[in-house]
Amino acid sequence: MNLILLSPADIETDRLARVTDPRRLAHLRTVNRARAGERMTLGIEDGRMGQGELLTLADDEALFDIADLDQPPPPALPVHLVLALPRPRMLARTLEHVTALGVKQITLLHTRRVEKSYWQSPELTAEKIRHHLVLGLEQARDTRLPSVTLAKGFRPFVEDHLPGLAEGRRALMAHPGMPNACPRGLDTPTLLLVGPEGGFIPWEVERLLAAGCEGIHLGPRILRVETAVTALLARLF
Amino acid sequence: MNLILLSPADIETDRLARVTDPRRLAHLRTVNRARAGERMTLGIEDGRMGQGELLTLADDEALFDIADLDQPPPPALPVHLVLALPRPRMLARTLEHVTALGVKQITLLHTRRVEKSYWQSPELTAEKIRHHLVLGLEQARDTRLPSVTLAKGFRPFVEDHLPGLAEGRRALMAHPGMPNACPRGLDTPTLLLVGPEGGFIPWEVERLLAAGCEGIHLGPRILRVETAVTALLARLF
Incomplete structure (x- = not known):
């Protein structure tokens, strides 16, 4: 823990x-x-952060x-x-990576290739x-929890949710073989779609392109989802 | 396996x-x-790659x-x-990530904070x-094995090996708090030094800067080594 993240339930007084x-x-x-007396990096969930003293550390509680x-x-x-929902162990690690990198939504x-x-x-x-998510925040020294939404159907997502998400954002679909390389150094609102191991199927690619997404690639190498997501975020922003 | 990597021992004839x-x-x-008759992506260790037919698949052998x-x-x-040598499980994953991303040396x-x-x-x-390394190559569809060297002493590395490694390369030391942000889109020979969890100690930072390394940072977030290395490589190249 590079930051002790305090939840609302931990806060006794200001x-x-x-x-x-x-x-x-x-x-x-x-x-x-x-040890008691030490100053540590603390943060309040969805709030401010900084240095605070560890007042006591007992078997059953720590006061800050x-x-x-x-x-x-x-x-x-x-x-x-x-x-696209990764297999469970990769999901866990990917949530930690992307939270540490600063993703909030x-x-x-x-998709078809998600088991x-x-x-x-x-x-x-x-x-x-x-x-x-908390492990990712504690690692990166951040306090704002990402929101996580589950979209269990590809077609309803594309038809009902994607247009709203893409509004005011540049929508990018990362997929091997797309004509354009991943752009660099963006600072504008972005929607980034990443497929599962094995990729989106061609019908899904067509639907996402038809919905206005730009296809981008990371080169000829096929990366595991957790590597690809980290590489995409680091190159894009 | 996105590519079946064939070692020299696997090759019977051309x-x-x-x-x-x-x-x-x-x-x-x-x-x-x-299944027999299927064409698959094959590669010969340190050699060429492409499509080849799986001729037979038996309990104890496959012929291509x-x-x-x-x-x-x-x-x-x-x-x-x-x-800096990560803890064993993170080492394993990091070797796979960086091999998949195309690192060859x-x-x-x-360092002081390596246990x-x-x-x-x-x-x-x-x-x-x-x-x-093989898992990384099989993932990314590559055939060239990286070389891995162990440097068990920081001081001998800096004094005896670093000058040779830095010759003809731009030497970058990634460390939180350095004045310059990680550069983007390099295509020239680069030496990238990454510290352990907890970072290089100040004396090590001084020695590396004195040896001609440029200090670079990835922003205020503290990343795990495997996330940081992937992010650095994706942003640098």
């Missing part, structure tokens, strides 16, 4: 926060090797002075990421998703 | 390759669901027609990557390293 969950307490002791948290979180990436999409069983994975419970 | 190891045979059957492999592998990235470096125990990990055996 000066004091109390952490009681075993994960963070164990991390404070064994990884941070924190949060009076001095006066900095905003780092800027977000101007992107809504639409990602994520839609997980069904239907993935939608039943325990990794898709709100609690598990939140866990990976 | 027309025929025989694969007998359980990993690739199992993958051909259960993931590729390959390799007469038509006439394409070169995709271009490599013009970079020598010097990476890798030095794994000891000494990492150097005893079974992941550092030549066989395990090769396994992860």
Whole structure:
């Protein structure tokens, strides 16, 4: 944890926060090797961040002075990421990567090459998703939780949701073999669609192009989803 | 496997390759669901690639027609990557990511914040390293194996090896807080140094700057090594 992320339930007063969950307490002791009196980087979920003192660290709780948290979180990436649902372990890691990189809107999409069983994975419970988002924020020193939406049908997504998402955003579909290389250094609102392992099927590519998406590629190499998403975000922004 | 990588031991004649190891045979059957007569993407280690027919697939061997492999592998990235040795599981994944992205020279470096125990990990055996490099090549459809060198002392590396590596290359040290942002779209020979979780220590930063490295940063977010390396390579090249 490069930042101790405090949830609303942790906040006692505007000066004091109390952490009681075993994960963070164990991390404070064994990884941070924190001691009372130490100043640490703290952040309030969806709020400000900064340095605060660890007042006490006991077996069952840690108390922090949060009076001095006066900095905003780092800027977000101007992107809504639409990602074909990866297999569960890759989903977990990808959520952490993209949260750490600053993505704030994520839609997980069904496409033909997404195995239907993935939608039943325990990794898709709100609690598990939140866990990976929090790990990404703690890693990157950020406080603003991304929103994650599930789109379990490709056709309803394209017909009912994509037009709204693409409005005011440059819509990019990353797919091998598209004519244009991934652009660099954008700072305008962007919608980025990334297919599953094996890619979008040709019918899906046609539908997305017809809906106004620009096809872009990352070169001749075929990358795993988690590598491709990180590479796309790093090159685009 | 987006490409079946054939090692020298697999090549019987200039027309025929025989694969007998359980990993690739199992993958051909259960993931590729390959059948005799099918044309697949094949590549010869450090050599050419292309389409070839799966002639037979038995329990203990697969035979391929390799007469038509006439394409070169995709271009490599013009970079020598010097990476502080990550913890074993992250090393495995990072080797796969960077191999898939096209890195061909890798030095794994000891720095102050690298745990000494990492150097005893079974992941550092030549066989395990090769396994992860092969997975990266099979993923990306490439044939040229990266070379991996171990540099177990920081001071000897900086004094004895860095000057030679930096000669004819632009040497970049990625480290949070450096004044310059990571450059974009390079196509010239580059040496990229990336520290461990927790970063280089100030003395190491001073030594690397004194040796002629340019310090670069990826912004205010602190990224895990595997995310940072992928992001750096995607932005640089």
